[in-house]
Amino acid sequence: MTNLSPSDTAASDTAAPTPDALADFPRHAPATDIPFQLLAPDGTAPNPDALPDPQIRLSLYRHMRRIRHFDERGWVLYRTGRLGVFPPFKGMEGSQVGTAAALTSDDWLFPTYRDTGAALTLGLPIARTLAYWRTSPHGWHMPENLKVLPFYIPIATQYPHAVGAALAEQRKGTKNVAMAYIGDGGSSEGDFHEALNFAGALNAPCIFILQNNGWAISVPTRTQTRAVNLARRADGYGIPGVRVDGNDVLATYQVTVEAVARARAGQGPTLIETVTYRIAAHTVADDPTRYRTDADTAGWAEKDPITRLRLHLLAEGILTEESDAALLKEIAEEFEAALNEADTYPEPEPAEILDHVFAEPTPQLVAQRAEILREVGE
Incomplete structure (x- = not known):
């Protein structure tokens, strides 16, 4: 198996659709509420010609295997006192x-x-990600060469922020986009x-991802709205x-990829609803059995995104049992090295x-810092 770095897959890896090809976008918005799909849960592809390059x-x-490993190890680290409260994302890797x-x-x-x-x-x-979930200052700021914002805890506040970043890129004349x-x-x-x-x-080059995972903490989607197709909320904003x-x-x-290409071509924002499911708890400190039943989660394990793609790759000969085992070993070793660093x-x-509230501390922060230092005797 070819070793691929975490950032190997990007929009530049495949031919981006041309502006003319995007004229009828979105081509994947069916008249029904059935989500667009390329792979069935058993890994078969009804239209093989529509699939991306094997690499x-x-x-x-x-990528999915790598983040699933992080999620699984996160549970173990939390239970052994080596990670703070962590929101798992198992089942949402796709x-x-x-x-x-x-x-x-x-x-x-x-x-x-999440x-x-x-x-x-x-x-x-x-x-650095482990440091963040340990509430360590080493995880409070992002690498200078990566435009990732710290994980947002308030609900939905990141959406307007992303529009602002997208408009800033637009005014600077770049082709860069923002995704929230x-x-x-x-x-x-x-x-x-x-x-x-x-x-x-304002025609901002922004892609809005709405992950419909079935639950808003303990409230099911069917309770918080009568809407079935949340992507249709985009219609109200043109x-x-x-x-x-x-x-x-x-x-x-x-x-x-098509939405990003459209944004880069100056054709504005897109809302993408990804229909998935939160298999695990809201956080590692949550007990989902208090608010959902086996009937609620029935069938979702069979739709696991990793299993689906693995079956497909094995059937196509793109992956073998041996190369898969080698991949898992490589991922585990990478994680343990990072854990040792953290x-x-x-x-x-x-x-x-x-220290990381403002680039230049305000007078109030300076006074608060001095007070803390006095209290701890430094």
Whole structure:
């Protein structure tokens, strides 16, 4: 198997659609509410000619395996006191990889607290990510060569911020875009609607990812809205909306690549609803059995995005059992090396909590820092 780096899959890896080809965008917005799909849950492809290059398929698989390993190890680290409260994303790998892999390191990424996988896909180092979820200052700021914002905890506030970043790139004359994530519950927040209207009115090169994972903490989607196709909310703001099977990484990647190409060509924003499912708890400290039943989760394990693509790759000869085992070994070794690095970071000092609030500290922060230092006797 060819070793691929975490950032190998990007929009530049495949021929981007030309502006003329995007004239009828979105081509994947069916009259029904059935999400667009390229791979069936059993890994078969009804239309093989529509699939991306084998190397891209393999790279997307590697990304999903890599972030699934992070998610699984995150649970173990939390239970052994080596990681803070962490929002797992198992089952959503297709949605996060399929969208983030369509970007380059010159683009902006605005993740929610559950989008660790998307940030890792774009290139956020594992050690720094672990530091973030340990509440260590070493994870409070992002690498200078990567336009990833810290994980947003408030709901939907990142959407207007992403529009601002997209408009800044537009005014600078670049082809860079901004991508922001949200959950289905966040689509009921005012920031969601304001951002879509803002982006549509000003033709911002922004891609809005709405991950419909079935739950807003303990509230099912069917309770918080009567809407079935959340992508249709884009219609109210005059922008395209696409509904895709978020557990089909190839379909998700395809529609996102087209939306990114459209934004780079000056044709404005797109809303992409990825239909997926939050298999695990809201956070590692949550007990989902208190609010959902086995009937709620029935059938979703069989739609696992990693299993789906793995079956396809094995059937096509792009992956073998041996190369898959080698890949998993490589990923595990990478994670353990990053964990060892994170373990070397010193414990934070109390006053460091103020160091990354503003580039230049305000008079209030200076006074607060002095007060903290007096209290701890430094």
